[in-house]
Amino acid sequence: MHNWINNFSTQEIILSDGHEGWNKAILSERISRISEALMARKDPKAPIGILADNTPEWIAVDLATQALGITLVPLPSFFTSNQLVHTIRTSGIQALFCSNNEFARNLGFVFKTNYKGTLSLFESASTITSIASVVNINNVQKITFTSGTTSEPKGVCLSTQQQWDVAKALAVSLRSLGIKKHLNLLPLPVLLENIAGVYTAFLCGAENICLPLADVGLLGASQFKADTCINAINKYQAESVILLPQMLQALIINSTQNDPRLKSLKFVAVGGAKIPEGLILAARAKGIPAYEGYGLSECSSVVTLNTPSSDKLGSVGQPLGNRKIRIAKDGEIEIAGQGATHYLGESVTSNEWLATGDLGHLDEEGYLFIDGRKKNVLITSFGRNVSPEWPESLLLGSSVIAQAVVMGDGQASLTALIVPVNTSISGIQIKQAIDQVNQQLPDYARISNWLLAEPMTPANGFTTINGRPKRKAIESHYKQALDELYTQPASQVI
Secondary structure (H helix, E strand, O other): OOOHHHHHOOOOOOEOOOOEEHHHHHHHHHHHHHHHEEEHHOOOOOEEEOOOOOOHHHHHHHHHHHOOOOEEEOOOOOOOOHHHHHHHHHOOOOEEEEEOOOHHHHHOOOOEOOOOOOOOOEEEOOOOHHHHHHOOOOOOOOOEEOOOOOOOOOEEEEEEHHHHHHHHHHHHHHHHHOOOEEEEOOOOOOOOHHHHHHHHHOOEEEEEEOOHHHHEEEEEEEEEEEHHHHHHHHHHHHOEEEEEEHHHHHHHHHHOOOOOHOOOOEEEEEOOOOHHHHHHHHHHHHOOOOOEEEEHHHHOOEEEEEEEEOOOOOOOOEEEOEEEEOOOOEEEEEEEOOOOEEEEEOOOEEEOOOEEEEEEOOOOOOOOEEEEEEEHOOOOOOHEOOOOOHHHHHHHOOOOEEEEEOOOOOOOOEEEEEEEEEEEEHHHHHHHHHHHHHHOOOOHHHHEEEOOOOOOOOOOEEEOOOEEOHHHHHHHHHHHHHHHHHOOOOEEEE
C-alpha cells in the first residue's frame, strides 16, 4: 500500500459505505483477504475483472491488485452484453468480482470461490493460462475500457505510477482547501472518480464516502435524481464531489440560492465533456463552488484544472504540475508528461507528446481553452468550418436544454438535436432559447432547425462514459428525420 496511509491516524475513517467505516486495520485486513483469494486462483497472475456497484470493497480490490502487480479490468455496468464479452475476451480476464451470481455465470464465470465479502469471486472455465503471451500487459495495473466512438470498447493500459502521479499533482493543487470528506458520485470504473476522486482523497487525508450509486441519485446510466444527490451531500456533509455537466445542471435547477444542504461543499470538480461558461456562472451564483477541468483516459484522467486559487472562467484551467501542453500548427492540443501510452493489443507509443484530437488554445497565462474536436469540424455547403461544440456549449448554457448535438456537415445551415431538461418544456421555450443563442453566433454557425431527441446516454450508445456525444451513432439513428428536415423550410419545429 502506498505511503498515503500515513495521512490517517490509527482510528481515522478512510472508507465508509454510509453504515460501516473502515480504518487502517480494517482496510489492511480486507486487502490481505482479497490478495489471498487472488493468489489462490488457478492462474494467480491473470487479469481480474470487477463488475459491481460502488462499494468500499471495489476500492479494496483495486488496491490489492496494485500491491500484487495484477492487472485489474473495471467493467462498466452500462456496457451491453456484447461489449462486456468483447472486453472480457480481449483483456484475458480469468476471474471476476461480482455481486450477482447469475450475471457472472452468464458471462462465463461459473466457478464460485470461497472468498467471503460483499462481492463474490468467480473463476472462468477458460483454459487460457496467461494473457501476457497474447497481448502486452507488462507493467499494466489497469485497463480502462472506454465506450469511445465505436461499438467495440477500446482498452487504455495504465501503470500504477501513471495513475498515482495524477492524484499526487491534484493533491498538491487542492491540499490547501483542507478537504476531509469526498463523496463518490460517479461509477468507480470512471477514471475521473477512481483517480481524481478516490486516490486524491487518500493523498489529502480525506475520507471516501462510497455509497451505492442509487443512494447518490444515479440510476442506471441515464437517470440522475438531483434531490437524492443533494440530500446525500447534506447527510454526509461532503466537502468535495465530481460531476458531469448534466449533473451540475440538475443540481442548479433543483437547489435554492445558497442552499443549506450544499453548504458543506468546498470544491466541485466538473469534467467529462465541454462545459458551458454560463453553467459555471449559474452554479457559483447559487453558491456551488464549481470548477472546470479537462482530461483523457490516455493521460490517467485529469490534465488541467481550475481551482479557487487559479481560476479563469471559460478555460479548463492550467496544466497540473506533471503535465506540459502545446498547441500544434493546426490547433490540436498535445500533451507531454504522461509517459508511454498504450492501447490493449497495440504497441507501446514512446512519443513524448500525445496528440489528443482536441482543438484548443493557450492564453498568455497558460490557461487552456477547448475549441472542439478535430474530427468533429462541420464544413457547411458554403465552405465555412464550424466546431459543433461551440454552438452546443451555448445551447447547454440555457436553463431549458439538457443535451444538444449540432449536425449539418455539407448542409447550408446547422441543425440541433435537443433534449429538454424535462418533459414540461414547450417547443416555444426551446425556440426562444435557440434564438437567444443565435444572437451570440455569426450567421454561418447559427441553428436554423431543430429536432427533439431522446436522452443520450452510454446505455443507448449515444454518449461515452463521460458524457461526450458519439456523433456517428447519433447521426445514423436520426438520419431519416434529419434528411427530411433538410428539405423543409428553416426554423421548422418538429
